[in-house]
Amino acid sequence: MVKRALLICIDGWGERAEAHGNAILEAKTPVMDSYRSAPANYAVVDASGLSVGLPAGVMGNSEVGHLTIGAGQVEFQDLVRINLSLEDGSIAKKEALVQAFEHAKSGSGRLHLFGLVSSGGVHSHQEHLFAILAAAKAYGVPRSLIHVCLDGRDTPPTSGVEFMKTLEAKLAELSYGEIATLSGRYYSMDRDKRWERVKLGYDCICRAPGSCETVPAGEVSAFLSKLYEKGETDEFVKPVGVLADGGLADGETFLCFNFRSDRAREMFEAMCQEPPFETDVKRKPGLCVQFTRYNSSFDTPIVFPPQKLKNGLSEWISAQGLTQFHCAETEKYAHVTFFFNGGREEAFEGEERCMVDSPKVATYDLQPEMSAVGVADAMVAAVKDGKHPFMVCNFAPPDMVGHTGVYEKAVIAAAHTDEQIGKIAAACQEHDVGLFITSDHGNCETMITEDGKPITSHSTTPVPFIGLLPKGDTSRFKTLTGGVADVAPTVLAYMGLPIPSEMTGKSML
16 A cells, blocks of 8 residues: 655755854744654755765755755766766767767868856866867867857956966967957857847857957957956957957857856857848858757757656656645746656646745745745645645745845744644644655755855755654654655655666665
């Protein structure tokens, strides 16, 4: 007989003992306190860094948190996958990269590399470019021409000159590679369909007559320093040519090395499909290569294609012929559906969804309880009607109010969330439903710096994982540490269902 289970994902609820800046400890949370004081099934699990597929030490977020919780396995994010390939040298053997090298080598002998050059690690990382250059040289590609996008947004606004010095030093070390063009990300990495901006970068790369100024190759740093003196910053540097013969020609190879898609997409579309703007020059590259998938409509090789998650919690429960119920308010609805289901938009067979409207306020400190009551009421109703063996919900207030930085309101958000959890817990006890509670990442437990300044970001704090089982059930967690990937297999083990081989997380029961 399958046991019924309900999973609560509290957004932004970390487990931290220090009281300073800790809205959770300051709040009145008798429900969660009672679980903590009877710790047989109260574990503390990691929800940041490698535990959710991010680089070590990087704070978690709602997307990767729910993805990992729902998948029961760690899907390494693109940045981590790429970094690991640099460490073991496998990047040089990636099929799409070899394809680009071969096309360039057998054609014009020129490989065009486009992307953001910085150590920001949000859209790209300069080390990825350096690895591509080394691999291209080793493969025998005669020339690699770099179309540089300057950062100044995920890095200090005038740090571009130092990144250019680093790039120039690397090119000298390799005795290979040339800077062809330079552009602030505001132009060449637009994401808002401001095609007039993209056009400036496109025309410069393609060398439309009179499209951009030119800067001698040895004077890039001096050029940027002069712009800084005028008050200009990296992000807004207008496109300039650097290499006299560095323009893209028809039939050549174009590779974008950004790993994040949103700001790579427009230039890639203009360059590799059809420019959605008037231009005096249109180029048709012979081969375009994406570093990661920028858009499913781009039918070009991908160096790091998307991973396919199979048999996550929702899919597996559906495959057993069971039904399920997913509920959240608007702000976090995608997290208990799309992300929890492994990046799938459509509901699985037997999956019922419920979205409660988030309040229409400018910022959530103005209504710190948000719509937690509506979510709790929907979950209590689902418990009582007995229709679904598995139920999952999200409580948004600790995270969304934590992001405002208004500490007093985050205290209210934590207290209110605790109250709603208590309502669900009571219903679960009454109807013999196993209740599991966890969080996707920390936030409102770490809201004030040591010198009294507000913290509005997520944290690397571990999160609770609690099992509140029906009366008479003596099951106990066999370990009180782990990662959020252990949540799904634990829920399945409690329900009496097999755990799919794809789940690398371990049941705590």
